[in-house]
Amino acid sequence: MKENINSWKDLPIGGIVDEPGTAMAYKTGDWRTLRPIHNSEKCINCLACWIYCPDSAIILKDGKVESIDLEHCKGCGICAHECPPKVKAIEMVDEADFR
Amino acid sequence: MGKTRVARTGNEAMAEAIRQINPDVVAAYPITPATEVMQIFATYVADGLVDTELVPTESEHSAMSAAIGAQVAGARTMTATSSQGLALMYEMLYIAAGLRLPLIMAEVNRALSAPINIHCDHGDTMGGRDAGWIQIFSENSQEAYDNLIQAVRIAEHSDVLLPIMVTTDGFIISHAMEDIDIYSDGEVRDFIGTYKPLQPALDYKKPITVGSIDFVDYYFEHRRALAQAMSNAKNAILEVGREFGSKFGQEYGFYEAYKLDDAEVAMVCLGSTAGTGKDAVDNLRKRGIKAGLLKVRVFRPFPAEELAARLKDVPQICVLDRSDALAATGGPLYAELLAAMFEDRADHTVINRIYGLGGRDIKVGEIEELLSSQVSAAAGGKSIDRIGYLGVRE
Amino acid sequence: MSNLKQLATRQAPLCGGHRACAGCSAPDVVRQVLMASADPVVVGSATGCLEVSTTIFPYSAWNVPFVHSAFENAGASVSGMEAAYKSLKKQGKIGDEKINFVAFGGDGGTYDIGFQSLSGAMERGHNMMYVCYDNGAYMNTGIQRSSATPRGAMTTTSPVGKVIQGKQQQRKDLTACMVAHEIPYVAQTTPAHWRDLNAKVEYAFSIEGPKFMNVLAPCRLGWGYPMELTMDMCRLAADTCFWPLYEVVEGQYKLTYTPKEKKPVEDFLKPQTRFRHLFRPENEHVIAEIQQEVDRKWERLQKLCTL
Ligand SMILES: Cc1ncc(C[n+]2csc(CCOP(=O)(O)OP(=O)(O)O)c2C)c(N)n1
Ligand code: SF4
Ligand code: SF4
Ligand code: SF4
Ligand SMILES: [Mg+2]
Numbered sequence: 074m075k076e077n078i079n080s081w082k083d084l085p086i087g088g089i090v091d092e093p094g095t096a097m098a099y100k101t102g103d104w105r106t107l108r109p110i111h112n113s114e115k116c117i118n119c120l121a122c123w124i125y126c127p128d129s130a131i132i133l134k135d136g137k138v139e140s141i142d143l144e145h146c147k148g149c150g151i152c153a154h155e156c157p158p159k160v161k162a163i164e165m166v167d168e169a170d171f172r
Numbered sequence: 173m174g175k176t177r178v179a180r181t182g183n184e185a186m187a188e189a190i191r192q193i194n195p196d197v198v199a200a201y202p203i204t205p206a207t208e209v210m211q212i213f214a215t216y217v218a219d220g221l222v223d224t225e226l227v228p229t230e231s232e233h234s235a236m237s238a239a240i241g242a243q244v245a246g247a248r249t250m251t252a253t254s255s256q257g258l259a260l261m262y263e264m265l266y267i268a269a270g271l272r273l274p275l276i277m278a279e280v281n282r283a284l285s286a287p288i289n290i291h292c293d294h295g296d297t298m299g300g301r302d303a304g305w306i307q308i309f310s311e312n313s314q315e316a317y318d319n320l321i322q323a324v325r326i327a328e329h330s331d332v333l334l335p336i337m338v339t340t341d342g343f344i345i346s347h348a349m350e351d352i353d354i355y356s357d358g359e360v361r362d363f364i365g366t367y368k369p370l371q372p373a374l375d376y377k378k379p380i381t382v383g384s385i386d387f388v389d390y391y392f393e394h395r396r397a398l399a400q401a402m403s404n405a406k407n408a409i410l411e412v413g414r415e416f417g418s419k420f421g422q423e424y425g426f427y428e429a430y431k432l433d434d435a436e437v438a439m440v441c442l443g444s445t446a447g448t449g450k451d452a453v454d455n456l457r458k459r460g461i462k463a464g465l466l467k468v469r470v471f472r473p474f475p476a477e478e479l480a481a482r483l484k485d486v487p488q489i490c491v492l493d494r495s496d497a498l499a500a501t502g503g504p505l506y507a508e509l510l511a512a513m514f515e516d517r518a519d520h521t522v523i524n525r526i527y528g529l530g531g532r533d534i535k536v537g538e539i540e541e542l543l544s545s546q547v548s549a550a551a552g553g554k555s556i557d558r559i560g561y562l563g564v565r566e
Numbered sequence: 567m568s569n570l571k572q573l574a575t576r577q578a579p580l581c582g583g584h585r586a587c588a589g590c591s592a593p594d595v596v597r598q599v600l601m602a603s604a605d606p607v608v609v610g611s612a613t614g615c616l617e618v619s620t621t622i623f624p625y626s627a628w629n630v631p632f633v634h635s636a637f638e639n640a641g642a643s644v645s646g647m648e649a650a651y652k653s654l655k656k657q658g659k660i661g662d663e664k665i666n667f668v669a670f671g672g673d674g675g676t677y678d679i680g681f682q683s684l685s686g687a688m689e690r691g692h693n694m695m696y697v698c699y700d701n702g703a704y705m706n707t708g709i710q711r712s713s714a715t716p717r718g719a720m721t722t723t724s725p726v727g728k729v730i731q732g733k734q735q736q737r738k739d740l741t742a743c744m745v746a747h748e749i750p751y752v753a754q755t756t757p758a759h760w761r762d763l764n765a766k767v768e769y770a771f772s773i774e775g776p777k778f779m780n781v782l783a784p785c786r787l788g789w790g791y792p793m794e795l796t797m798d799m800c801r802l803a804a805d806t807c808f809w810p811l812y813e814v815v816e817g818q819y820k821l822t823y824t825p826k827e828k829k830p831v832e833d834f835l836k837p838q839t840r841f842r843h844l845f846r847p848e849n850e851h852v853i854a855e856i857q858q859e860v861d862r863k864w865e866r867l868q869k870l871c872t873l
Contacts, residue, residue, distance in 0.1 A: 078393065080393075081392075081393035081394070081396040081397045081400075082397070084390070084393055084394060084397060085371075086272050086333060086370060086397070087270070087271045087272035087273070087333070087382070088270060088271065088272075088382075088383070088384060088386065088390075088394045088623065089271075089371065089380045089381060089382050089384070090380065090381040090384055090621070090623060090624055090625075090626040091371060091380050092380075092626075093379040093380075093381075093626065093628060093629040093630070094581040094626065094627065094628070094629045095624055095625050095626050096581055096582065096583030096584050096620070096622075096625040096626055096627035097581050097582060097583050098583065098625060099583040099585075099622075099625045100583065101582065101583055101584075101585070104588060105588075119570070120570035120571070120574060121570075123570065123574065124570055124573070124594075124597075124598065124760050125594060125757070125758075125760075125796075125797055126594075127586060127588075127589065127590050127591065127592075127593040127594050127796075128582045128584070128588075128593065129578050129580060129581055129582045129593075129597065130582050133574050136571045136574050136575075142582055144582070145581075145582025145583050146582075147587075147588035147589075148588060149588040149589035149793045149794060149796075150589070150793065150794030151589060151793070151794050151796055151797065153794065154794040154795065154797075154798075155797055165794075196650060196653040196654060196657070196659075197646065197649050197650050197653055199646055199649070223653065223656065223657050224653065225649040225650070225652050225653040225656075227645060227646060227649045227690065228690070229642060229645075229686055229690075230682060230683070230685065230686030230689070231682060231683075231686070233638070233639065233642070233683070234639060234641075234642035234645075234682070234683050234686055234687075235642075237635060237636065237639035237642035237643045237646065237683065238642045238643065238645050238646030238649065239646060240635050240643060240646065241610065241633065241635070241642065241643035241644060241645065241646025241647040241649075241650070242646035242647060242649055242650040242653075243646075243650075244633050244635075244646075244647065245608070245633075245646070245647040245650035245651060245654075246650060246654060246660070247649075247650035247653055247654060249646075249650070263636060264635070264636065264639070267635050267636060271635070373608060373631040373632075373633050373647065374608060374631070374647070374650065374651055374654070374660060374665065375631070376606035376607070376608060376630065376631055376665065379628065379629060379630050379631045379632070380631060380632075381621055381626035381628050381631075381632045382631075382632065382633040382634065382635075383617075383621070383633060383634035383635050384621035384622065384623040384624075384626060384634070385617075385618050385621055385622055385623065386623045387622065387623075390623050390624070
């Protein structure tokens with residue numbers, strides 16, 4: 074579906090969203106005040122951050138944490154908090170430091 | 173064409189149509205006088221005469237919710253109800269229409285509480301008139317049967333995709349035995365065709381999201397599309413009615429006109445009262461009063477232009493409403509017809525009587541007297557009220 | 567039971583870009599439940615935070631078929647979808663691949679307004695799973711009390727006033743109500759205990775008939791705790807036995823988690839601003855009563871597990 078429609082005739086019938094996962098086009102990254110920084114050298118790939126991230130923002134590749142989807146990560150800090158205490162491979166950093 | 177002449181009550185005729193339609197899913201809950209439709213149909217399910225999954229829910233709200241779920245999933249789905257049951261569904265009626273689901277309902281008209289009353293009036297159906305459902309009224313068992321068969325094609329028409337209710341009058345039709353023509357299963361199935369859902373939710377390979385939330389940026393456009401579907405239903409109803417006529421013999425349109433061409437006074441009504449009205453018209457004509465009758469078959473979409481055009485040359489019009497809008501300005505059929513006729517600026521007198529609430533009988537003589545007094549008032553005799561009640565102890 | 571590496575190979579049922587609050591647990595419940603299905607899923611949902619935040623038109627966070635129609639009817643709605651599936655499959659109108667039907671409802675949509683619809687769907691024996699994500703209040707409309715709101719909790723309709731302070735009633739034990747339906751499977755868990763949740767859901771999907779799961783779903787807004795602690799809240803709920811993890815298979819109770827050391831209920835209440843007023847001296851007896859109630863129910867549950 075087109076995002077900006079000119080006429081009601083362009084909408085799918087019945088108010089449905091006729092494709093999956095269109096919310097990816099909506100960026101929630103700017104809600105963040107703290108940014109998770111992932112350190113792949115420390116990471117033991119236990120995937121705790123991945124299973125608990127409410128925003129599906131931990132991106133995996135071949136079963137390993139590849140990166141964090143900063144376009145959608147809301148900066149809740151669950152990932153950093155859940156990362157095993159002995160590992161602490163994610164650090165929450167003030168978003169202002171990146172401006 | 174294979175027709176069989178059989179004696180059927182309105183409920184039996186509706187159940188027979190549902191058997192022939194052989195819906196994928198039926199979800200329903202019992203309520204007098206519609207209960208029997210589902211009871212009879214349940215025996216068809218129990219005897220393996222249909223492929224239907226019957227979902228006997230714990231309430232009408234859930235019946236309509238399950239029906240919506242089934243139709244969204246991709247199933248041709250039907251239900252039946254009356255009165256309080258329809259009222260309990262109201263929230264879901266709007267949703268079925270908004271989701272553009274061609275659900276089909278057999279609605280047996282019954283008064284709404286309070287006081288609780290199991291007999292006929294149109295208050296229940298009228299409560300759902302702005303919900304986005306197509307509404308077709310039936311005069312007798314034959315029409316109930318014919319209308320339900322046509323309902324499938326109208327609702328599923330690609331320009332329409334709206335839910336539809338076909339109504340009969342509680343007890344007066346639902347429980348009265350009449351001789352009707354039943355068509356062969358094969359011919360009915362040919363006529364209705366197979367259901368091809370646009371984007372069924374069961375198609376997990378093409379996942380869709382149904383029932384999302386709109387903010388101010390989209391709601392109006394979605395509702396605009398819904399309104400267009402209802403306008404489009406007008407053509408679909410005529411198209412299907414004509415095709416039905418060429419296949420089964422009886423053609424259907426928005427209304428039936430009875431002795432209307434030269435009428436000086438005409439009554440307008442919905443449902444079974446048309447039968448009583450036709451007798452009154454015949455009697456009045458014998459007495460030299462040129463009476464006529466317009467039976468409105470389709471209430472939603474409201475065929476405003478067509479009704480106004482048909483009544484253009486009738487000076488005296490009497491609208492009989494079997495429900496009260498409690499608006500202090502008469503019944504719903506009256507209000508809508510009046511609005512429709514306003515455009516032509518012709519010189520009519522249109523009066524309204526609310527009658528028959530809670531199953532109160534309306535007699536041929538009462539209609540005769542009403543129409544003749546309207547004619548005499550028009551000729552300068554005793555004046556009569558524009559809006560009023562008929563058959564109540566004032 | 568699957569491990570995380572195995573789950574990671576499954577398609578993500580929910581994508582980013584939804585509008586749930588940062589740190590909301592409801593999306594976790596959904597991801598964990600749906601990823602436990604190796605077969606395709608079709609999802610229905612009640613109105614509430616989950617549905618509203620994931621389906622703002624034209625943005626849907628769902629990668630699987632998702633159907634919402636109203637607040638009080640997730641049970642009925644999904645029962646209709648399951649009936650359609652059965653009918654169409656029987657008639658050969660669709661393929662015969664297995665589909666798992668899942669309904670999600672908040673505590674308001676499940677314990678309260680949708681209770682009848684849930685009860686009916688379970689009694690009719692539909693092959694579906696109903697998952698309540700219980701955050702203990704009507705969050706979507708601004709944190710009003712529900713029958714799942716714990717005793718003492720402050721909500722916008724059980725405020726802390728001069729005379730009445732927080733919710734006066736105990737919460738309804740919905741899990742027990744569902745056990746009384748004598749359906750094949752009933753369970754209680756939390757998303758922090760992902761192994762427990764995964765094992766339960768996988769088992770539930772492996773059997774025919776109606777299944778019910780009650781999943782604690784902390785809401786950082788309504789509960790008032792720092793958002794990174796969402797999973798800790800679940801653990802505290804389990805470790806204090808406020809929210810025991812157990813399952814009931816064909817009527818047979820089984821604890822699936824026993825805390826090494828049962829913590830005082832205060833440990834669960836303390837980090838949440840909705841219980842702050844209970845720590846005033848004049849309300850200490852309320853905490854004591856909550857503790858008694860937790861103990862009573864915990865003992866009863868342990869007994870039931872020996873039957
Ligand atoms: C019939 C009806 N009544 C009330 C509402 C308003 N409403 C929408 S969501 C909601 C609360 C939802 O609470 P819950 O089910 O606990 O889900 P949560 O938002 O907490 O996740 C209410 C009261 C509604 N949509 N429909
Ligand atoms: S901060 Fe929160 S949203 Fe961002 S990646 Fe971590 S868990 Fe996900
Ligand atoms: S929780 Fe920590 S160690 Fe585990 S995968 Fe995530 S970043 Fe790596
Ligand atoms: S209010 Fe609570 S339940 Fe709702 S989205 Fe926010 S955290 Fe989640
Ligand atoms: Mg809630």
